[in-house]
Amino acid sequence: MARLSLLRSSLLFFLIALMCLVEVSLAGGExxxxxxxxxxxCDxxxxKTSHRKPCLFFCNKCCxxxxxxxxxxxxxxxxxxxYNNWKTKKGKPKCP
Structure with missing residues (x-):
């Protein structure tokens, strides 16, 4: 009986850990x-840019x-x- 309880606890822990891993990987962040x-x-x-508003918009989007x-x-x-590899449709850097 104790062995079955330990097995259930271990399985539950494994499933929770797996769900956390999937959540992190779906976020896309590195x-x-x-x-x-x-x-x-981003602020x-x-x-130091003269194009502050678009810089902040794209920096926050990239972040x-x-x-x-x-x-x-x-x-x-x-x-x-x-951040470096995200490109626009024209192949230019998306992130400032």
Missing amino acids: GSLRPDQCAPA YRCS AKCLCVPSGTSGHKEECPC
């Missing part, structure tokens, strides 16, 4: 930022998908492959 951390990270990322924003105000995109 980085360690939480969605609520995107706005401040800094776009702080929501990738959960990552490269350090600095430009460059360093290799830090976030998802």
Whole structure:
């Protein structure tokens, strides 16, 4: 009887862990930022551009998908492959 209870507990733990893993993989994110951390990270990322409004729009969109924003105000995109590799229909970088 104790063995069956242990088996059920182990199976339940395994299923919960699997559901968490699926949830993370469906989010599409690769980085360690939480969605609520995107706005401040993008605010800094776009702080030196003259095109602040579109920069913030696309940075936040990219951060929501990738959960990552490269350090600095430009460059360093290799830090976030998802952010770096997301392209427009014309093949240009989507993320600032």
